[in-house]
Amino acid sequence: MSHINVTINGRQYRMACEEGQEVRLLKLAESLESRVESLRGKFGEIGDARLTVMAALTACDELLDASNRIRNLENELEALRGVRAAAADRARATQTAVTNALNSAADRIEKTTQVLNRTIGGGVAIG
Template sequence: MATVTVDVNGRPYAVGCADGQEERVRILAKQFDNRVRAVAQDVGQVGDLRLFLMSALILADELHEARLGGAKAPVAPAPAPTPVASDGVAEALNAVAARIEKIAQNI
């Protein structure tokens, strides 16, 4: 397992991922960082945990709309997650979730 250090909202975070997935994690983290910075510009610096949550909800909404083909519809419960191939994305998301939980406990 590899470890990648990514910057989100000006802070470094170590994220574990499958070997060979380091660049993908960096790309995803940069996209997330851009979203977090945009939210921070709109609402101000309200703390990383809140910025991350707001950004994640916006991204989840965009994903939901994309899955519907852009049609507006009420948000339904997400389907049960499907197993992810061993491409490291699941590991990266689990590591980020663990890091966010750790940050939340320290607030």
């Protein structure tokens, strides 16, 4: 377990984090500090606790929006997977139909060739 100092709203806090997560925790603290400073610029000195709560609420608001976008994209992805599966099924059906049609045409050509060979008799065989 590592310990680092972060500064939020002008105050230092000693925080514990997992090994290797120090840089991430510093970036999170910087993001929160930036939000607090932005709100202070908009609203002035309205109290440390209120600024911190407002900053946390704006972060939660962005997180909720991001979660909703992710859920919508996951739903869209699932729908697209369904469309892809249906298209693949149609492609297989079309391929089967074309194969059957070609085999049928080849059979008819073969039968026609046999009839012509019998009709011509002793002449030169066709095919």
